[in-house]
Amino acid sequence: MSVHVDPVHFATCHCGAVRLRLTLPNGIENPRRCDCSMCRRRGAVVASVVLANLEVVEGEDELGVYQFNTMTAKHYFCTRCGIYTHHQRRSNPKEYGYNVGCLEGVNPFDLGEVPVFDGVNHPADRG
Template structure:
């Protein structure tokens, strides 16, 4: 995943994510192994969420897209920088 995406991502089980507005504007893409499904707004291009490759039963959700969430509140949490290996590729 490109390090320039700069999303703040939280994990959620597939059954626990509900898109309440704008689902008709979402588009999806896949690449490489085509296991992960990456969703983005077809109007503005923002990444909203993806079905994970490392755990296909889980979504990664860009919390920057969640109304009322301030990403500054999460700066203390560790992160993947997008430059190092994907967790599923580590031996």
């Protein structure tokens, strides 16, 4: 099941301090959950976008960044409301993952079942 979104879409944190502009020419790509130590706690449905297609248009100063383990991925969140907005991916640093639940006008539950990425056995940790 696919959910149509306009190519240019906005995503906001809960309090609205942080606003992202996303260009999604192919809609919501590769939606997934992940069972790594971070994502299993966060619980968000995440999709991918190339770095050039995500821009922080409001609230750059409000963004916190969290890194752990290999310190490769950068997980951004709103320091006011705590909501995860996006992260620079470890498995593909040329992409951001973003919180599908932050997309304006999109209900992530409309995506139905989304696959679970095996973050416990992260590709970057395999020989």
